[in-house]
Amino acid sequence: MFFRMLRQSFFRGWRRKALATATIVLSASLITALMNISIDVGDKMSREMKSYGANINVVPKSEAIPLEIGGVDYNPLKDRAFINEADLPRIKEIFWHNNIVGFAPFLKTGVVISGKEKKRINLIGTWFDRQVPISGDDEYRTGIKLVSPYWQVRGEWPNEQGAQNGMPGEVLAGALLARELNLKAGDQITVRTGDKAPREENFVVKGILTTGGAEEKALVASLATVQRLAGLAGKVQSVSVSALTVPEDRLSRKARHSSDSLDSAEYDRWYCTAYVSSVSLQIEEAIPNVTSRPIWQVAAGEGAVVNKIQLLMIVVTIAAFIASGLGISSLTVTTIMERAREIGLMKALGAADWEVYLLFLSESAVVGVVGGLLGCVAGAGLSQIIGLSIFGSTVSFSPIVIPVNIAVSVLIALSGSLMPSRLITKLYPAEVLHGRR
Amino acid sequence: MAKKIVLETKGLTKRFGSVTPLDSINMQVREGEWVAIMGPSGSGKTTMLNLLSCLDAPSAGEYILDGVATATLTEKQRVAVRREKIGLIFQQFHLVPYLTALENVMLAQYYHSMIDSKDAEQALAHVGLGHRTGHLPSQLSGGEQQRVCIARALINQPAIILADEPTGNLDEANEEVVLDLFKGLHREGRTIILVTHNPELAEFSDRVVRLQHGRVVHDESAH
């Protein structure tokens, strides 16, 4: 009979429930959207923050202290340690390979441009955007465009292979260098290496490069080109890695201090968490004779921003919770007033207070479940809209949101109607049943 | 042989602050008796019925219903007395709007003991609504709604039936139908206390109690 009453109350009085359900749907969709986004935001934000550059730098272990004067490298290349280009795909094969967004190798050599022999400049070789064979992913592409999305080219990017078919090789001219030497896209230049056995090669400037960094004073060409000019086939000097990492916490700070200070359980936990430090270590383990260093400013900044955004989301969620609880509360008061006679009648027929409570709270719970479900659907849509308008990409829907949201909705509905339900106790059938019409 | 006393009050009094709508009522009602309570508006009829139906507790005096002294019971215990011993009929019918006629009758069964739809259908048939069991209150006329209430009041075999102006909201034709039902109940030997303004309704009762300013001013057999 109880369920019959509950059912009939809904089927025949759904209009009365509609407003309460709508309240729950509103808050539930907001909570769904925020939860969805805050689960995804760490990832989304980290990717977003990747536009500020790589967060791990990999160099040869025995890297000599670079002899740089005015930003130009005077170290003779032949004495130095290198990383083998062939080892690089291993970066994408570590335990946290899914967190490796991209990486780009660098090889620098000092050159002069014919006609401007007084000025010695760097020629930087890197990958722009090329396919890298990774076990398990044939389509993987990486390069400087991915690692440093803030690199801007006026004109075109050079090709990846360097000179071919008798055509001159292609380079980018840094913006400052271009201004100083009056270079424009389309200009032909001749570049000479400054070694004892100099080599000379013609290039066409494909574009002018703006980075906000030292590259603006240099020429940038494909890695293959620089390797050939420097006579260092298959070698690179450093690799910038862009990895998705979790914010630093107590454990990672302890590990940063010294990884020996961790006990074995702590070490396992640290190693199996995508901290920038543990990802770094794994890269060191994957490639022989390299040192892998987190770029701390970038890593720490990312974590802090993500934490703050998530905190903000939690605050908004709690506000939505309270607001809809209050909404339900006032709706319940209205309902109890409207249904005073019904309540009085039940009591007159011998219903105990708790039996009336049970009916009303059950109705609220059903409103919570229905509202929560509808809210999940609406919230999934809402989070896509938010995702598209803020991050320019869809937000993945986490299934965990559904049970959590329904539980929260029921909780809102119940807690909202719990207080007003006390009115039921105060309702005397003698007063409501003999009302004059 | 005198029938057993179902209901007895001794000095039953109700006060609301300085107002005393009911002042020292002494009354006995025997099994199978049909008592009409009459009096001008504000004389305390409804107040009295509320006390007799255990919807309200008296300020003073005693009230023994079917052998149970109820004056000093707690609200919880009064709920139990209502459930077990009393059938209530109101001027405004008071049916649950989203339950059918049948379900409204079953509601009384549910709070009393357990539901039995066969029994509830029979009770509705008894008041001439055997064909309307699936209708909602809004689909029934006032007279039909009141008949559902009567069926509901009877369903648990109460010791006493209390009605407050049951025909107050009805037209003459429906009043007639309801009056006939009360006559039938009386013939079956039910104990009935009925508050009414209508002398016609009182005419068929065994006894008329007149109230004025909360006191019994007249109590005698109608015939």
Ligand SMILES: Nc1ncnc2c1ncn2[C@@H]1O[C@H](COP(=O)(O)OP(=O)(O)OP(=O)(O)O)[C@@H](O)[C@H]1O
């Ligand atoms: N809860 C209350 N608080 C204060 N006064 C009350 C209360 N209930 C009833 N009274 C007063 O008690 C008196 C009797 O009221 P009651 O409702 O019993 O009259 P009645 O005989 O049923 O009148 P009617 O024929 O109009 O229904 C009235 O003066 C009324 O104002």
Ligand SMILES: [Mg+2]
């Ligand atoms: Mg009255």
